[in-house]
Structures are given as C-alpha cells and as structure tokens.
Amino acid sequence: MLNTNKEHVVKWSVQGKIHHPIGGNYRISHDGKPMILPATGGISYNVSVGDSVFNWAGDHVEPGVSIRNENSSENAALMTFACIGNEAKIVSGDAKGKKGYVTGMHGGIDHVLIYFDEETLEDLAIDDKIMIKAYGQGLKLNNYENVHIMNIDPNLFEKLNIKEENGKLKVNVVGKVPAYLMGSGIGSKSAATDGDYDIMTADMEEIKRLGLDKLKFGDLVLLQDCDNTYGVGYLKGAVSIGVVVHSDCVKSGHGPGVTVIMTCKDDTLEGIIDENANIKNYMK
Template identity: 85%
Template sequence: MIKTNKEKVVKWSAQGKIHHPTGGNYRISHNGEPMILPATGGISYNVAIGDCAFGWEGDHVEPGVSIRNENSSENAALMTFACIGNEAKIISGDAKGKKGYVTGMHGGIDHVLIHFEKDILEDLAIDDKILIKAYGQGLKLVENENIRIMNIDPDLFEKLNIKEEEGKLKVNVVGKVPAYLMGSGIGSKSAATDGDYDIMTADMQEIKRLGLDKLKFGDLVLLQDCDNTYGIGYLKGSVSIGVIVHSDCIKSGHGPGVTVIMTTKESIIEGVIDENANISNYIK
C-alpha cells in the first residue's frame, strides 16, 4: 500500500445548506443558439453519480445535491476543506440523520456536490443543512514529495488500488485527456480551493475519437501536460488525476468538470485504463 501521512490529517467540520437554483436567463451555446435549460443548484432527482455526463438537456448539471453558504468566507472554507469521499450527514429537515458522501466541488458557482440514495432525495428540501466531516487536505505521500494530493478523503484514496512500479505510480482511469481540451478554469490560483475545470466539448468528433464521450459522473481521468501544483495550467510532461463532477455544457470553453485529486510536475504518474474506475465503485 502507498504510504501516506493519513494519521496526521485533521478531520473537522464543514457545513452548508442546499442551495436554490439560480438564474433562468438564456445561455448562448458555442453554436450561437440561445437556450433556456436547467443548470446548477438544488436537488437533481434523476442525475446521479455513475450516470453519463453527456446527453442531458441541461448545462453544468450537478448530480445529486448542491450545497453552499451565503457567507463568502464560510463558503470558501466549505469549498476548500470538503473532499471527495467525505461523509455528509443531513442535520435538519425530514431526512435528518441520513448520510451520503461528497462527489466533487464545482468552481464559479462554488457548490459542494453530494450523493444521497434516491429515497433520501425525496425527503430533502431547499435550505436543509448538511454537515460534512471534512478530511483530506494536507494528505501527503510519505515517500514521494513530487506528487501532491488534494481534494480526496484519505480512506477513499487508499481504495483506489494505486500501484508503485519502477518509480512511477499507476492509477486506474477511465480515460486520458490531452491538455488542449482543458478550458474554463485554466489560470485559477489553486486546484485545492477553486473547485474544478472543464473538458471542452465543442469539438465532439475529437471527444469521440478519444473515447471521452462516455464519461460518467465520478469517473477518474488522467489530464496530460496539466500542472495543478500551485495553480491550474499547462506544463509539458506534467500529469494530473481528477474526477468528473458535473455534466457537459453548451457554452464555449466548457464541458464536464474535473476536480483534481493528484498532480505532479514530472511524468511519474501513469494511467491504466479501467472502465470501472469510478469513485462510486471504490466507495461501495
């Protein structure tokens, strides 16, 4: 097993409430078509982790439940310290006491996304409060300081079946994304605080050629020549691993969102294609 400093990582509280969807105005597609579509926020009753991220009549659709705080400082902490795989517990409303888990962070709108089973969704309401056991920021590899870990629960990280061979870490991923396809979010100051960035999908022929059109919410992907160590940008030879967190989008420069969980400036992470490399399978 890959050695980490898991026993030294602080587990503490972060909390938000289910955020009402916002907007309702026209969104302009990359083809110049004005469209009115469901987008971010609220409770998505029929869009869940493990579903395909493509084909929805929506824009930036968030699977499951979207939470945030209206206090910007508190929401920044929620976005930063909630990690994929963290336990989420409902602490108000008809579903009080029921549990789910964090599936990603969505920058821009600044939502933390949470999966609950369908029967629990039926008992939820806008403004219900959800407590997260925030656990993961500060996780490090004991024997490889050139790889940075972020945004993932240490218990989930241990389940990813990562192997070390000949000085490289081999990580199971569903697909590999070239840097030229990465769009909205490039230039952000930190992949640990800013949520995600998008795979651009205006060129669907290229997406299909690369086999990325079947990506699902929760899938692990490898980002080629993408450095997320101290910001989000391009660096030849760098490698990042991320999780698909929101749906495809109609707007230019956008597409399925990726929350980064591992990054290195060197070519010391390799992706091993595995169609089952989805966080829902590891958590189960």
C-alpha cells in the first residue's frame, strides 16, 4: 500500500441542497444547430455512474443528484472540499438518513454530483439538503513529493490498486487523452477548486480512433501533457489522472468533463489500460 498522510487528513462537514435546473434557452451546437435540451441540475433518474457519457439527448448532463449553495462562499467550500468517494447523507425530506457518495465536481455551474440508488432517488425532491463528510484535500504521497493528489477520498484512493515499479506509479485507466483534446476549463486557477475540464468531442472520428467513444461516467482517464499542479494547462511530459463526471456536450470546445485526482510535471504517473477502471466498481 502506498505511504500517505491519510491519518492527518481532516474529515469535516460540507452541505448543499439539490439545485433546481436552470435555463431553457437554445444551445448552439458546434455545427451551428440551435437545440433545446436538458442540461445541468436537479435529479437525473435514468443517468448514473457506469452509464455511457455519449448519445444522451442532453448537454453537460450530470448523473444522479446535483447540489450547490446559493451563498457563493459556502458553495466555494462545498466545491473545494467535497471529494470523489466521500459519503453523502440526506439530512432533510422523505429520504432523510439515506446515504450515497460523491462522484465529481462540475465547474462553471459549480455543482457537486452525488450517486444514490434508484429507490432513494424516487424519494428525493428539489431543495432537499445533503451533508457530505468532506475528506481528501491535503492528502499526500509521502515518498512522491512531485505527485499532487486532490479531489479524492483517501479510502477510495487506496482502492485504485496503484502499483509502484521502478520509481513509477502505475494507475489503471480506461483510456489516454492527448492534450490537444482538452478544452473548456483550460486556464482555470486550480483543479482542486474549479471542478473539471472537458474532453472536446466535435471530431468524433478522432475520439473513436483513440477508443474514447466508450467512456462512461466514473471512468478513470489519463491526460497526456496536462499539468494540474498549480492551475490547469499544457506542459509537455506532464501527466494527470482524472474521473469522468458529466456527459458529452453539443457546444464547441466542450465534451465529457474530467475532475482531476492526481497530477505531476513529469512521467512518474503511468496509465495501465483497464476497461473496468471506474469508481463504481471500486465503491462496491
């Protein structure tokens, strides 16, 4: 098992409420078509972790439940300190007491995304409050100071089955994404606070050539030449690992969103292709 500072990472509470979907305006697709589609927010009853991120009649669709706070400072804390794999507990409404887990953070709309089973989803309502045991920010690898970890629960991190070999950390991923495909979210100030950034999918032939057309919500992917250490940008030789958190999009420069969980400025991180590298499988 990797040597971490897990025992010193603070576990505390953050909370949000199920956010009503907003908008309803036309979205212009990358090929110039005006479209009215379901998008972000609310409760997605038939879209869940483990489902394909493609072919939904929607845009930036978020699986499961989307929460936020209207107070911007409180929502910034929710977005920053909620981590993938954290326990989420419903604290109001008909489903009070039921538990799920965080599956990602979506920047721009600033939602934290949560998985609950189908029975629980049926008992939820807009504005129900959900508390998260925020645990993960500050997690470090004691023997790899060049590798930065963020946005992941330490208990889930340990389940990723990362192998050490000849000074490398081998991480199971479903695919590898070249830097030229990373779009919306580039230039964000911090991958630990700003949620995610998107794999551009306007060129579906290239997506298919790379085998990325099979991506699912919750898949782990490797981002080539992508440095997320102190911001979100390009650096030749850098490597980042992330989790796919929202669906494909119709807008130019957008596509499935990735929340980063590991990054380094060199090749210490190495991706091993595994079609089962999905948080749903690890959370079982």
